[in-house]
Amino acid sequence: MINPQTATCLVDGKVYAISDGLFLSDLEPKLANIIRNDYPKATKNSFICNPHLLTYRLERMRRQQRQDARAHDKINRKMSQALVKDNFQLTNVYDNMEATITFGERIADAVAKYAGSWPFIIIFSGFMIVWMILNTVGIFGAKFDPFPFILLNLFLSMIAALQAPLIMISQNRAAEYDRLEAKNDYHVNLKSEEEIRLLHSKLDHIISDDNPNLFESQRLTVEVLGEMVNQLTETRQQLELLKATQDQANKDIAIDQKNKTNE
Secondary structure (H helix, E strand, O other), X not given: OOOOOEEEEOOOOOEEEHHXXXXXXXXXXXXXXXXXXXXXXXOOOOEEEHHHHHHHHHHHHHHHHHHHHHHHHHXXXXXXXXXXXXXXXXXXXXXXXXXXXXXXHHHHHHHHHHHOOHHHHHHHHXXXXXXXXXXXXXXHHOXXXXXXXXXXXXXXXXXXXXXXXXXXXXXXXXXXXXXXXXHHHHHHHHHHHHHHHHHHHHHHXXXXXXXXXXXXXXXXXXXXXXXXXXXXXXXXXXXXXHHHHHHHHHHHHHHHHHHHHHO
16 A cells, blocks of 8 residues: 555655655746656656755756856857957058058148148238338339239239149048048947947846846755755754664663673
């Protein structure tokens, strides 16, 4: 007759007290599925003893850790692959422009820089005023360009004709610099967007998977520690019982020997 307070372990086939294990229906689904993978014929009423259940709980924790590690590695690989794409290659625009500048472009930059400054305006205005005074008053009897100052107008036209192309060359270089800078900014924004998207994916994974898994791992750890404490307690009780039995046996032997001696 089968004792209703005992059950046969699914793993080793030995009979244990029901308090020394659990039925599969009492286990969490993931842990029960791991056991069913090893024992396909197991049902929800199948029993597993605490020592073997402890082994499967540890295996459940190891699988969960491996699963989390694979998920993190997958996200990290995506981030690494995204950051090495050609679309994200950044360049130093200033160094690139300086390395390709020609002598003529340097002159154009210098002319544009000086012609667009207050010293040039003041000096050139003073030069024209002196020119007009000399040719109006006739100091030292010299009037080499009388009113309406045709020679001065010729010089001004020549300077304007030469200055305009030089300024345009400098502006073209500035426009090219702005274009490269805008392209570089686009790559920076694209890189930042990709990094933010991957970081969002990682945060979502942490929130949706890692935190629940962490709590689950803590719960499994507590259960494993509890089972280990129970097993240690049972072992200690058995040792104490064995010791008490041995002590009683030694006392009985000593009494028998004493009685024999008295006789």
